Amino acid sequence: MVNVEKHISYWLKGAIEDWEVSSQLIQSNKVRHGLFFLHLSFEKVLKAHICKKTQDIAPKLHNLVRLLKLSKISLNQKEIDILAELNPFNIEGRYPETWYVAPTKKEALQIVEKVKDLFACLKNQLQSL
Numbered sequence: 001m002v003n004v005e006k007h008i009s010y011w012l013k014g015a016i017e018d019w020e021v022s023s024q025l026i027q028s029n030k031v032r033h034g035l036f037f038l039h040l041s042f043e044k045v046l047k048a049h050i051c052k053k054t055q056d057i058a059p060k061l062h063n064l065v066r067l068l069k070l071s072k073i074s075l076n077q078k079e080i081d082i083l084a085e086l087n088p089f090n091i092e093g094r095y096p097e098t099w100y101v102a103p104t105k106k107e108a109l110q111i112v113e114k115v116k117d118l119f120a121c122l123k124n125q126l127q128s129l
Helices: 004-027 031-054 064-071 077-094 105-127
Strands: none
Touching (some): 004 031, 064 077
């Protein structure tokens, strides 16, 4: 039998840690890595929601929009678009043949600023369940 609460705790703790690591990496000008961890923080918080909703383990997916749909969380189109904009950072961190010119540190910090309220909302919804 799956211990769902253990999975939820794992994903949530990882999401919070990855959010912090993302900020540290971007501040130290490791932008590509920082944005990868930014994506990962959203992936993990969504997987925690999926576990809570389904009472089962989360799928091995990385696409944030697909994970959002599985979580059954209702977001507005602007928030869904934000998640879609983060998806390439997952690929860029894993597959060098798709490298593009990474955002500057300033641009990466603007991305973090743009998504911080959404991350906090998703995290807080989970913590209040």
